[in-house]
Amino acid sequence: MNDKPKSPAKSHGRLKITPSLTPRSLMDEAPHLTGAWEARVITLFPTAFPGVLGESLTGRALDEGRWRLTPVELRQFGEGRHRNVDDTPAGGGAGMVLRADVLARAIAAAQAGAPTDRRRWPLVYLSPRGRRFDQATAHRWAAAEGVTLICGRFEGVDERVIEEYGIEEISLGDFVMTGGEIAAQAMIDATVRLLPGVLGNAASTEEESFAHGLLEHPQYTRPAEWRGRKIPDVLLSGHHGEIEAWRRAEAERLTRDRRPDLWAAHERRRRDGGET
Structure with missing residues (x-):
């Protein structure tokens, strides 16, 4: 019999534990420091993340819990047995449009626990018709507590969901891509590198x-x-x-x-x- 007294349980300190409906591996998951900036990404392709964000300085900061990345799979909120997320455009035309009801469910899940004040937590649709992303936007997002990005696909999203939630539209540039995932990674990278301690040298971002x-x-x-x-x-x-x-x-x-x-x-x- 081992009479050695057990060590007291360690305090989580600055680490933050959050509930989730999705099973997680606590051994593999990076720590989440209390108050760490977070990017939540609504996407049909959650396995596209972290992608390049998991490399170099942004990847190290992610592993250290200096920021957090949460992909939200759109498909799980789809309609019917096949989890349909889109339908044909009203009035006819080519392509498909992401449904407002499906997106609304995804947004509700993605925004759970986030501040409703959009200055503290912007809600953004990555759209070629949006205002062009720039360094000032990256600074604005970095000053917030986090951001939720909606990655479009096909012909875009139902306009009613943009109006209902007052979603900000942002474009990576004057060109069209097949989806918003690459744009999301670019914008997150530009923002995360501005967070304290990520680059390690504040002068780098000033010059x-x-x-x-x-x-x-x-x-x-x-x-x-x-x-x-x-x-x-x-x-x-x-x-x-x-x-x-x-x-x-x-x-x-x-x-x-x-x-x-x-x-x-x-x-x-x-x-x-x-x-x-």
Whole structure:
């Protein structure tokens, strides 16, 4: 008989345990730190996640519980024996449309426990007709407690569900994809890297492209000369003021040449006194 006293049960500390209707493996699941930012994704293809989000710094942060990813399978909320999620467009036309009643059930499940204030928890449909995703949107989402993304398929979703829930529509760009899953991963990646502790160096996010409305300046590293091309002398001078001025001038040049839209916005801010 072993008389050795049992160790007291360990406290969960900052870890958060949440109930779920879906069986989970507690040995395999990453810890969920209390207050960790969360992305919930309504999708027909939950196995597409985490995808690339499970790699590199975002993957490490996911494993550490700094953020949480919850795919919500749309099919389980479908109609009938075959779990149908779509139907033909009213008025005729090609393709299929995701049903409002099916999406409503999925949204109710995905939003369980989330704040109803959309500033604290945006509800977003990834749509080519939406406003284009940008760095400001990533910062807005990162400042929230989490976000729920609806990945469309086929010809889109029934307009009534967008109206009923006041869903925000966001586009990855001016092109059409077969579904929203890749766009969702791109937007989540852009947001998660802004969360505290994910990159490990806050200066990285302050100096990169779009942080100040400009494209990033050129970057160089060893060797000092490669195939006859040298690193600009100013970057090897050790004069931080001159380096900063060079980088600023290069960022402005690249933005002016490659993104006239960003340059025009930058000029407007400067005229309005918002930037020197």
